[in-house]
Amino acid sequence: MLSSSPEETEALAGRIAQELRVGDVVTVAGELGAGKTIFVRGACRALGVTAPVTSPTYTIGHRYEGEPDVSHLDLYRFTGVSAAEWGDLEPYFEAAIVFVEWPEAAGSALPAARLHVRLEHVDPTTRSIRLDGADARLVERLGRADPGVRHRNRPGDERTRRRR
Ligand SMILES: Nc1ncnc2c1ncn2[C@@H]1O[C@H](COP(=O)(O)OP(=O)(O)O)[C@@H](O)[C@H]1O
Numbered sequence: 001m002l003s004s005s006p007e008e009t010e011a012l013a014g015r016i017a018q019e020l021r022v023g024d025v026v027t028v029a030g031e032l033g034a035g036k037t038i039f040v041r042g043a044c045r046a047l048g049v050t051a052p053v054t055s056p057t058y059t060i061g062h063r064y065e066g067e068p069d070v071s072h073l074d075l076y077r078f079t080g081v082s083a084a085e086w087g088d089l090e091p092y093f094e095a096a097i098v099f100v101e102w103p104e105a106a107g108s109a110l111p112a113a114r115l116h117v118r119l120e121h122v123d124p125t126t127r128s129i130r131l132d133g134a135d136a137r138l139v140e141r142l143g144r145a146d147p148g149v150r151h152r153n154r155p156g157d158e159r160t161r162r163r164r
């Protein structure tokens with residue numbers, strides 16, 4: 001899929017989030033500036049999170065109150081997760097939907113993800129968004145609609161916010 005604006009990426013993420021449930025882990029991969037945090041923000045909004053959603057810079061993660069709660073991990077600084085470090089992460093996985101930026105860093109320590117999202121730069125405002133996962137029907141369903149057609153948001157459009 002192609003997204004031609006941050007708003008489209010948020011809207012797409014919101015639509016995906018509505019298919020998720022407590023315990024689901026979603027990896028969000030892509031280079032710096034690809035839109036991983038924008039994607040997680042859109043998902044959070046759709047799950048009722050009203051708190052600001054920003055990259056966890058000084059901590060490894062944020063946990064936001066929503067319906068259900070949403071955890072947002074950023075493993076950028078990790079090179080493999082040790083058992084001790086894993087102990088710190090475990091609470092983020094309890095009774096929440098979990099989005100993980102830079103999942104590569106965790107190696108095999110992460111619980112199995114239900115969905116893998118990969119964002120890539122196409123041009124300054126366009127990103128390709130690819131979905132993958134063991135549940136082929138879920139991936140097919142989520143990948144079917146073109147976000148650019150279904151969510152042609154303009155700045156100030158209420159559509160994204162209405163999903164709260
Ligand atoms: N189609 C798009 N989708 C997502 N972000 C976009 C898009 N076009 C431009 N951007 C910009 O790219 C940047 C993505 O930042 P961010 O989500 O923090 O990236 P990451 O978390 O992957 O490092 C933002 O400044 C955003 O405005």
Ligand SMILES: [Mg+2]
Nearest residue numbers: 036037055101
């Ligand atoms: Mg980020």
